Amino acid sequence: MPVPLLDVNAQNLPLEPELQAAFTQVLHHGRFIMGPELETFEKEIAAMTGAKHALSVSSGTDALLLALMALDIKAGDEVLCPAFTFFATAGAVSRLGAIPVFTDVCPVCFNMDVNDARKKITVKTKVIMPVHLFGQCADMDPILALAKEHGLKVIEDTAQSIGAQYKGRQAGTMSEFGTYSFFPSKNLGGFGDGGMLVTNDDNLAEYARVLRVHGGKPKYYHHYVGGNFRMDTLQCALLSVKVKRYAQYTADRQRNAAHYIAELSKLPGVVQADPAHCKCVNTQDTWLAAQGAKIVLPVSYAHNSHIWNQFTLRVLDGKRDSLRDHLVAKKIGCDIYYPVTLDQQQCFANLPAASLSGCDVSHRVANEVLSIPIYGELTEAQRNEVIAAIAEWLA
Numbered sequence: 001m002p003v004p005l006l007d008v009n010a011q012n013l014p015l016e017p018e019l020q021a022a023f024t025q026v027l028h029h030g031r032f033i034m035g036p037e038l039e040t041f042e043k044e045i046a047a048m049t050g051a052k053h054a055l056s057v058s059s060g061t062d063a064l065l066l067a068l069m070a071l072d073i074k075a076g077d078e079v080l081c082p083a084f085t086f087f088a089t090a091g092a093v094s095r096l097g098a099i100p101v102f103t104d105v106c107p108v109c110f111n112m113d114v115n116d117a118r119k120k121i122t123v124k125t126k127v128i129m130p131v132h133l134f135g136q137c138a139d140m141d142p143i144l145a146l147a148k149e150h151g152l153k154v155i156e157d158t159a160q161s162i163g164a165q166y167k168g169r170q171a172g173t174m175s176e177f178g179t180y181s182f183f184p185s186k187n188l189g190g191f192g193d194g195g196m197l198v199t200n201d202d203n204l205a206e207y208a209r210v211l212r213v214h215g216g217k218p219k220y221y222h223h224y225v226g227g228n229f230r231m232d233t234l235q236c237a238l239l240s241v242k243v244k245r246y247a248q249y250t251a252d253r254q255r256n257a258a259h260y261i262a263e264l265s266k267l268p269g270v271v272q273a274d275p276a277h278c279k280c281v282n283t284q285d286t287w288l289a290a291q292g293a294k295i296v297l298p299v300s301y302a303h304n305s306h307i308w309n310q311f312t313l314r315v316l317d318g319k320r321d322s323l324r325d326h327l328v329a330k331k332i333g334c335d336i337y338y339p340v341t342l343d344q345q346q347c348f349a350n351l352p353a354a355s356l357s358g359c360d361v362s363h364r365v366a367n368e369v370l371s372i373p374i375y376g377e378l379t380e381a382q383r384n385e386v387i388a389a390i391a392e393w394l395a
């Protein structure tokens, strides 16, 4: 039985009558830009995340760009962001002429290594941009403390983690700005591009709101140069249908992750990452070798509520591509997020050397990671198929 990495139809098609009704409603009132469903959807996201302000935007990427613009990030400013993340995090920084400075990541949770971030702060640093990768929050308390100590702003790239929690706080709401994405493969997946910018700060919200419409307020009177960062009314209307089910979608992913962890850890050579080894690659290596580990399972820190956008294995000893080829041959969807770290991207080759230094853990995990199907509608039979294929590879 083939198992896809993601099956958007399994989640969307059962909602077809409701989605069609939402489409019909927007078609008939005709307010395709900034229509009433846009405000409704923003209120739903604000209610769900507890953010004071939620601004719908054209994509998760544009949410990052808008957040940086609203913090007046300019050419020459430095922004700390992890080397191991999706490209958009650093791309948004570069588009403003600012300089991404890459930090290493933790080999256990794959998120920003705060100690490395501390080493890379300079007089030009303006923003720390942690990413809540794969559905789990970065260690925000030390990041926020570091920012406070140096007078820096924080933007949480929460594209993969809407609804995740850190010590009971909602991902994206712990700093100046949080950014969400509704790209179809995210946990709240839309029907095209879309995103959301959230903040608890009234002034920043107002500034971002004006920048979202070319910096014009009132219309045609421009104090600032903004852009067109609007999300379509139609997209908002369709996503409102899904947002009501979001808690269930998350619970389904968490059930799948729990099943994988319970069953895969029974296999010889499979161990779960140990939160005690966060940031300590050397200790971790000794421990993994002592366990005879071939595959390391992801873990949710006790203080986090993980929403499992990805279920990402680390395959040790240079065997990752071998496992991938085996799964592909068995028609089991899997993918590498991300094969090339940002400090190693061609487009950043001309950044100052200090931007590109000291990302060893990132390089290592980029060679080890493999994500397997975790979407909520995966059946038990499909999960077992994935587990059996991994067992076969290990044997």
Ligand SMILES: *Cc1c(COP(=O)(O)O)cnc(C)c1O
Binding pocket: 059, 060, 061, 062, 085, 086, 088, 089, 131, 157, 159, 160, 180, 181, 182, 183, 193, 194, 195
């Ligand atoms: C998906 C993603 C983005 C960009 O979101 P889009 O809506 O696709 O523009 C940014 N950062 C991270 C970490 C992402 O996973």
